Amino acid sequence: MKENGFDKMKSAFKNRAALLIYDAIILLLCISGVYSLVSKPFLPFNVSSENSFLIISEIHQNSSSLSVGDTILTVDGYKFKNWEEAELYTDAKNIGSKVTVEYLKNRQPSFAKAALINYYSTFEIIVISFVALIFIFLALLVVLKSDDKSAVIFHWAGMGLAMIITLTSGNYSALPHSLSLLNHFLYLFAFTLTPVLFIHFTCVFTSSASNVMKKIIIAFYLFAVLLAAYLFLQYYNAMQNNSVNGVQQYVKVYTYLFRPFLLISVLTAIVIFYRAYKRAADLTTKRKLNWLLLGFLIGPTGFILLWVIPLIVLGHSLLTEAVMHILLIAVPLTVTIAIIKYRLLDINLLLKRSVVYTIVISGLVIIYVLVFIGITFLIKGIEFTVPAIISAVIIALFMNPVKNKVQKFVNRKFFRVEYDFREEQKKYLKDISESHNIYTMAEKVVEHTDKLIPVEKIGFFILDESNKIKLIAHKNFEMLANRSIKFHQEELKSNLSLPVAVDDRVEPGLQVEPADQRVFKRWGMVLVFPVKSDNGNVVAFLVLGKKKSELVFNKDDIDLLNTVTTAISITMDRIKLQQDLIFKQLEAERLEELNKVKSFFVSTVSHELKTPLTSIKMFAEMLKDNPDCSTEKAQEYLQIIEGESERLKRLINNVLDFTKIEKGIKIYDKKKIELNSIVSKVLRSMEYQFKMAKISIDTNLNEQSYNIFADKDAVEEAVMNILSNAIKYSKKNTIVTVSTFKKEKYACVKITDNGIGISKSKINKIFEPFYRHESDLIKAEGTGLGLAIVKHIIDAHQGKIEVESKPGKGSSFILLFPMED
Incomplete structure (x- = not known):
C-alpha cells in the first residue's frame, strides 16, 4: 500500500529525529575527545625522523642540556624511529611527568630528565573545537535542508571529519579506560571510512555510480572496515600490554598501510570528480561541481601535498595541525554550498579570476624580470632605475591585452561548458530573431532548448484563430502531434503571467505558478512557458518534460527560458506584422489580377455568346427568307441551329454552374x-x-x-x-x-x-x-x-x-x- 503525504512526512520526521540522536551522541563523544586532547602530553621539543633516529628540530622549554640538532637515542630506555611512536608512548602518561631522554651530542651519549608538556596549545584546542563544530553544523544543515541521497552520505562524512580531529590520540588516562578505547575505535573507523564516504558521495553527487563503480565502492568499504579493525587490534594490544613493540607495530601498519589507502581514496575521489567534470554538459551541474573543485583544491589536495606526502617522504608535515584543520573546512563548506545554495557566489567568476590573475601576474613578473635583465645586460653602466621604469611601462602597456587574451584562453579551456553555453545562447536568440516564419522558428526553439537544457520531451504549441492549441514542433510529444485542444483561458485561475511548473521539479523559491498535477502528469509535462503577444494575449506555449539528468529546473534555466519566450513573442509579432503586410499586398495584387481576369472573362463570354447567336440568327433568317428551300437544305440549317443552341446552352450552364460553385x-x-x-x-x-x-x-x-x-x-x-x-x-x-x-x-x-x-x-x-x-x-x-x-x-x-x-x-x-x- 502506498504511503500518503502525511505518512511520508511522519517517516521523514522519525528518521531525522533518530539522526539527531546519533549526532548528539557523536557530539558528546567529540567533547570527551577534546577533553583528552587538552591533557595530551608530549616531549618538550619537536622532533623529525632521520635515518631511523629522532632529531630535535625545536625546543619548547629552556634546557641546559638539550639543544636543536641533538639525536634522541632512547626515551625511558625505548628507541623510537619516528615522532608518532613517541607520541603514542607519551599518551599513556600525564602532563608534568618526567621521562629519561638519552641523546647524542657531539657524538657523545648523554642523559637528561625532561618534563612532558601540553601537546596542543590553547589556540590549537580552540581551532580543533571550532572546526569540529563547523563540520557537525554543516553535516546537520545539509541533511536537514536536503533529502537527497548524496546529502545523507555527506552528513556521515562530515560527522566522520569531526570525529577524526577530536577523537585522535589523546591522554589515554584522562578518560575511563573503556571510553578511551571506544574513542580510539571510532577514530580509526572514522579515519578509514570517511575517505570512502567521500568517494561514495562524489559518485552519487556526480551521477557516476555505474555498476562497476558500485562494486569498487563496496570493495573500498570492506577494506576500510577490515583495516580499521586490524589497526584497533594493534592499538589495543599495545595499550593493554604497555608494549613499545606493539606501538611500533601499530605505527608501522598506520604508516605503510593506512596512509597509502588514504592517499588512494582521495585520488580516487578526485579522478571520479574529474571524469564527471569533463562529462558535465549542464551549466548548473558544472557550477555545483566547481564548488566541489574549489573544496578539493583547498582541502584534500592541500592535505595530500602538504601533509600526507611530506610525512611519508620527509618524516614531518609542511603545515601545522591547526592550519591543516582550518584548510579542511573548505571541503564540507563548499560541498554544503554545492548541495543547498550553489548560487551563493558566482563560483565560475571566482575560479576564473583566480586562474586568470594567477597566470597574468606570474607571466608579467617573468616578463618584468626578463626585460630588466635584458636591458641591464645590453646597456652597460645604465642606472638601476632606468630598466626598472622601462620594464614597468612595458608591463603597464601589456597588462590589459594580456589579461584579455588569458581570460579568453581560460574561458575556452577551463570553462568550456559555460563558454559553449553562452555561445549557444547567443546563437539561439539570433536564430529566433532572424526567423521568417513561425514553423521554422518553432523548430529552432526545440533544437536549441534541447541542446542547452536536455529534457526528455519538448514541444512548441501555437494558439490558432479558433482558440485551439496546436503542436507545430516537438521532440517526443508524438501523442499530441495530430491533436488540437480547445483552450479555455477564462476557466484558468491565473492570467499566465508566470511559467507554470510541477512544484517538485523546480528549485524552491522561484517565481512559478503551480501546475495541475493531473493534467501535467498525463501529458508528461513539467514546465510550461506561456508566450504572450504585445497586446497581452497568449499566442503560444513552450512545454518541457523533466530533465534527462533528473535534476530540477533552476533559476538559470527559468531566466534563460523567460528570455527566450520574450524573444519568441517579439519575433511572432514581427512575423505576424510582416505576414499581414504581405497578405495585404498580395490581396491588392489578387484583386487587380481578378479585375483583369473578370474583364477578360466578360469580353470572352460576350464573344462566346455572340458567335453561336450570330449563327442561329443567320440560319433562322435564311429559312425565313427562303420558304421554298429544299427539305434537305432546311434540315441542314436546323441541324446547325440546334448545334449552336447546344453550344450556347453549354456555355451558359458553365457560367451558371461556376457561379454556384464559387x-x-x-x-x-x-x-x-x-x-x-x-x-x-x-x-x-x-x-x-x-x-x-x-x-x-x-x-x-x-x-x-x-x-x-x-x-x-x-x-x-x-x-x-x-x-x-x-x-x-x-x-x-x-x-x-x-x-x-x-x-x-x-x-x-x-x-x-x-x-x-x-x-x-x-x-x-x-x-x-x-x-x-x-x-x-x-x-x-x-x-x-x-x-x-x-x-x-x-x-x-x-x-x-x-x-x-x-x-x-x-x-x-x-x-x-x-x-x-
Missing part, C-alpha cells in the same frame, strides 16, 4: 445511373461540334454496364467539357478516342486526343478557374471554366482525374467515378 451553393442530385448510356448521349449531342471541327470520334465503350451513384447532369457536363476541350486543342482531320472501362473500384471514361498536349509543369494549373492553355499552334477560345467545373464535379463524387499528356503528341483525360456496390 458561392458554395452548387447541389448535386445523386442517383443510380449507368455510365455508358451517359457517354453515348453526350457523344450524340456533340456530333455537330465534331463535324464542324472536322474531327473524327473513335468510340470504344465497354459492353459491361457500369452503375455509379451520381448526378446525371453533372456527369454529362463533365464528359462534355472534356470533349469540348479535345475539340478546341486538336487540329482538323484528327481522331478523338472515347472509351469506358473498369479500374479497381472505379468506372472510368477515357478521352484521348491528338492535339497540342500539355507540359508536366502546367498540368496542375489547367484545373484553375479562368486558366487557358496557350499555344502557338492553336488559338483556342473559351471561358477557362470547363476543367475547373470538371474538377469540382469529380471531387463532389469522391472520384479522381488522371491526366497523361506529352507536348505535341496529345492528351488523355481519365474520369474515375466510384462504382455502386
